[in-house]
Amino acid sequence: MKAIQYTAFGTRPKVVDVERPSPGPGEVLLRVTASGLCHSDEFVMAMPEEGYPYPMPMTLGHEPAGIVAELGSGASGVAVGDAVIVYGCWGCGVCAMCADGTENLCLTGMLSPGLGVDGAMAEFMVVDSVRHLVPIGDLDPVRAASLTDAALTPYQAIKSVLPRLVGGTTTVVIGAGGLGHVAIQLLRQLTPTRVVALDLGQEKLDFAKENGAHEALTSEPAAAATIKEMTRGRGADVVLDFVGADATGELAVSCGGVASAVVVVGAGLGGAKIGLTSAPYNMSVSTSLWGRRKELLELVEMAKRDQISIRTTTYPITDGEKAYEDMHAGRIVGRAVVVP
Template sequence: MKAIQYTAFGTRPKVVEVDRPSPGPGQVLLRITASGLCHSDEFVMSMPEEGYPYPMPMTLGHEPAGIVEELGEGAVGVSVGDAVIVYGCWGCGVCETCADGSENLCLTGMVSPGLGVDGAMAEYMVVDSVRHLVPIGDLDPVRAASLTDAALTPYQAIKKVLPRLVGGSTTVVIGAGGLGHVAIQLLRELTPTRVVALDIGQEKLDFAKENGAHEALTSDASAAATIKELTGGRGATVVLDFVGADVTGELAVACAGVGSAIVVVGAGLGGVKVGLTSAPYDISVQTSLWGRRKELLELVEMAKRGQIKIHTTTYSIDDGEKAYDDMHAGRITGRAVVVP
């Protein structure tokens, strides 16, 4: 079968031929119907060889949608032919955080398809357990695949600060791309907050407005001052940073108000520096990693009701290398999805 793999350090992904996998006891074989690309893939491919934690080569793709093709011995709870998406946080299932449903925070170490085991950029993939499958019914798999990360990640980040997002509040979204444009939709659907999106380039600013942002500003040195003006000098109530670089961390602090919250979601190898005299008083800063399976179930129901819609650009698996090149170059609006 065809697969898109990271095959050697310092190289780009390649379309290769590999053997079709078979499910072991308790596992499930999926015929992949759609697989979303993510900047986390770029992060993995930028890691140095020394200390690299994953197998090589490795099939990429941690946003899978598929059809149940075959059940391993003892696998129950789904049937051949079921349409599903895959919850990507594969924890041990027995530690304290897994017992609480937070496999994304597994204390013994989490792996994911495409981030530790072979993923969904292929015609077939093996899922380790039925508990990581979420039925989608008649949802379009191209739209549904990226619910697993592009929607789940901002959804959890927003739920962390939801009590703050009351009438009269302002939320700044830094980065209106694959995750950010879904965050804007979720904020509009779940809260009365005013949403201000920050990004670079008129096309991305227009895209943010199309997805519900009340304001869309160029992410530059003047953005924080503009936000202070919009809020009568108070600053943002919440800042969601979907980039995670040092420069966006500085911008987040500059936009924030007294008693505000910053949530860092992006894996841009940077962060937020705060101190008593270098940030608004009583500010809180936290990170947010992926989300819980229960939250993915909630998002599926929202998608079925038309409350969120992920903007996608599709590629065939033969064009998978181009898809990754387009993402790397910033040519993707929303989410890129490979359709085998």
Template sequence: MKAVQYRKIGQRPEVVEVAKPQPGPGQVLLKVTAAGLCHSDEVVMSAPDALGYELPMTLGHEPAGIVEELGEGATGIEVGTPVIVHGCWGCGVCEMCAAGKEMLCLNGMTSPGLGSDGALADYMIVDTPRRLVPIGDLDPVRAASLTDAALTPYQAILSVLPKLKGGTTTVVIGVGGLGHVAVQLLRELTGTRVIAMDVTQDKLDLAKECGAHEVMPSGPDAAEAVKKLTGGRGAHVVFDFVGIDKTAELAVACAGVEGHVVLVGAGGGGVKVGFFTVPSNTTISTSLWGGRAELGQLVTMAQRGQIHIQTRTFSLDDVPKAYQLLHEGQIIGRAVGVPSL
């Protein structure tokens, strides 16, 4: 079968032929229908040690597919069911996993495409049926990226939801695969005013289409513009979906007293936090992915038409080109690999 793999440190992904996998006891064989591409894949491929992952590795941690075959003892799902895959594969027994927070597994989380072979292939193995979330008649191309591009901002928003009351202001920095969904979720879940920032006009246009009340370039004057729009107060909540030093510093600059800055992007940056460097009583937190229960909630929202992921599709042969476009910032919304193309 065909697969897109990261094979050697420092090299770009390759399309290769590999053997079709067979499900072992308790496992599920999925015929892949769609798989989203993510900046996290770029982080892995730019790291000097591939973050410790064993290579070669098939990429793709946003899977949608149809259950093709059940391994011995696998129960709870029927062959032929269209599903997406919750990508946070924890141990299942530590206190975080027991609380439904497998993304915070104390024994180390793995994921398809981030530690094991992923979904950018004709078929993939899922280690247990409990990772699967049925999607009914949802378009798999739209549904695949619910697993990360929607789940990650959803979890981040839920972590500060009590602060997002009517009359508040929220800033979203970075209107990419995650940020454009965050804007929609904020509009659906809260009464906050949403200010979206990015460096390109096409992404600001997308933010406006997704419901942002205000859009502006994330340049040196952005924080002052936020202060002006809020009568000098600053934002109550700021989400940074980029995660480099400049955006983290901008996030803090946009925040007001008793504000909350959530650093979500995996850009490798950060910000200095101290008594005199952030507004008084400001909270700085990070947010990693999300739980399976929350993924089920997002599927229901998508089925009701409350959220919509902007996608651009590519055949598996063209996925390396898609990663290059993603690297260059030329993908609006989410790139999705589709094996049937």
């Protein structure tokens, strides 16, 4: 079968031929119907060889949609032919975090398809347990695949600050790309907050407004002063950084006001730095990693009701290398999805 793999350090992903996998006891084989690309793949491929934690080569792809093709011995709860998406946080299932349903914070170490085991950029993939499957019914798999990360990740981040987002508040979204454009939609659906998006280039700014941003500004230091003017000197109540670079972390702190919250979501190898005299008083800074399976079920229902919609550009698996090049070059608006 065809697969898109990271095959050697310092190289780009390649379309290769590999053996079709078979499910072991308790596992499920999926025929992949759609697989979203994510900048986390770029993060993995930028890791140095020393200390690299994953197998090599590795099939990429941690935003899967598929059809149940085969059940391993002892697997139950789904049937061959069921349409599903895959919850990508594969915890141990027994630690305190997993017992609470927070497998994304598994205390013994989380694995994910495409981030530790072979993922969904292939014609077939193996899922370790039926508990990581979420039925989608007749929802379009291309529309549903990226719910697993591009929607789930901002959803958890927003829920962590939801009590703050009352009437009259302002929320800044830094980065209106794959995750950020969904965050804007979620903020508009879930809260009365005013949403200000920051990004680079008029196309991205227009895209942010198409998805519900009240205002869209160029992501530069001067944006903080504009946001202070909008809020009569107070600053934003919440800032969501979907880039995670040092520059955006500094901008996030500058945009926030007294007692505000900054949530760093992007894996840009940087972040927000604060101190008592270098940031607004009582500002809280946190990170947010992925989300819970229960939250993914909630997002599926929202998608079925047309309350959120992920902008996608599709590629056949034979064009997988081009898909990654387009993402790397910043040519994707929204999310790229490979359709085997």
